Amino acid sequence: MTNKGQDERENKELKDKTEIKNLFKSYSQNKDKDTRDKLIEKHIYIAEILSKKYANMGIEYDDIYQVACIGLIYAIDRYDIDKGYEFSSFATPTIIGEIKKYFRDKGWTIRVPRRIQELSKKINNAKVFLSQQLQRSPTVEDIATYLKCSEEEILEAMEASKVYTPQSLDVTYDSNNEDKDVNLADLIGEEDHYFSRIENNDFLVKTMEKLNDVEKQILIERYFNKKTQVSIAKMLDISQMTVSRIEKRVLEKLRKEIERTMI
Numbered sequence: 258m259t260n261k262g263q264d265e266r267e268n269k270e271l272k273d274k275t276e277i278k279n280l281f282k283s284y285s286q287n288k289d290k291d292t293r294d295k296l297i298e299k300h301i302y303i304a305e306i307l308s309k310k311y312a313n314m315g316i317e318y319d320d321i322y323q324v325a326c327i328g329l330i331y332a333i334d335r336y337d338i339d340k341g342y343e344f345s346s347f348a349t350p351t352i353i354g355e356i357k358k359y360f361r362d363k364g365w366t367i368r369v370p371r372r373i374q375e376l377s378k379k380i381n382n383a384k385v386f387l388s389q390q391l392q393r394s395p396t397v398e399d400i401a402t403y404l405k406c407s408e409e410e411i412l413e414a415m416e417a418s419k420v421y422t423p424q425s426l427d428v429t430y431d432s433n434n435e436d437k438d439v440n441l442a443d444l445i446g447e448e449d450h451y452f453s454r455i456e457n458n459d460f461l462v463k464t465m466e467k468l469n470d471v472e473k474q475i476l477i478e479r480y481f482n483k484k485t486q487v488s489i490a491k492m493l494d495i496s497q498m499t500v501s502r503i504e505k506r507v508l509e510k511l512r513k514e515i516e517r518t519m520i
Contacts, residue, residue: 277296277299280292280295280299282338284296285337285338293333296333297326300345303349303352307352307353308322309482311360316359321359324355325352328353328355331355332348335347373413376404376410376414377415380400380404387403397412397415464511468510472506472507474493475503475504476504478492479504486500486501
C-alpha cells in the first residue's frame with residue numbers, strides 16, 4: 258500500500274514537471290498571457306516563501322509580496338528552459354533582487370514630513386561640500402550657517418534621517434574581544450537550518466514537492482509562520498500529538514534529503 262502511494266506521488270510529480278516544462282516551451286514561443294498566468298499560479302509559492310524572509314523589516318508584508326510577485330513575473334519572462342537549470346534556481350535570485358531593490362527605493366520607512374526629507378538631502382550635500390572646503394568634518398553650527406537654518410532644525414533632520422532605509426543585514430560590527438566581526442543578522446537571529454539553502458539552490462522547493470498537503474501546511478505554519486503545534490492542531494482540527502508526529506516525519510524527510518544531496 259505504501260509503495261502504491263509512493264508510486265502515485267512520483268507519477269504526479271513527473272506529470273507536474275512535464276506540464277510545467279511544456280508550459281515554459283509554449284510560453285517561450287508565443288508569449289501567451291494565459292500560459293504565463295498558469296506558470297505564475299504554479300510558482301507563486303516561491304514568492305510567498307521569499308516574501309516572509311523579509312517581513313518585519315520596516316515595510317508591510319503585503320507590499321513585499323507584491324514586489325516578489327513582480328519579480329516572479331520577470332523571472333518567468335526571462336527564463337530559458339533550454340539552458341537546463343531548474344526554474345526555482347533562476348527565480349529565487351531574481352525575486353530577491355527585486356525585493357532588495359524595493360527596500361532601497363522605498364527610502365523612508367517611517368512617514369517623515371517632506372520638509373524634513375528635503376532638508377536631510379541638503380544636509381548630506383552640505384556635509385560633502387563643507388568637508389572639502391573646511392578640510393574637516395563640519396559641525397552642526399557650520400551646516401546650519403551654510404543652509405541658513407537653525408541648529409535645532411538641522412538636529413531634527415539628522416535625527417529623522419536615522420529612519421531612512423532599513424539597515425542591511427550584512428553590516429558588520431567590531432566584536433571587541435572576539436577574533437572576527439559580527440554581522441547584524443547574527444545579532445537579531447539566524448535562519449532555520451533547513452531553509453538556509455533556499456537562496457543558493459532549489460533544495461527546499463524540490464523537497465516540499467515530495468510532501469503531501471498536510472505535511473506541507475504544517476511545515477509552513479511551524480517554520481515560516483512560527484505557529485505552535487497547539488495552534489496548528491486547532492486550525493487543522495487534529496490532535497497536538499498528530500501534529501508532532503507529522504512534524505517529526507517531515508523533518509526526517511528533510512534530513513534524509515540533505516544527506517542525499519551531500520553525497
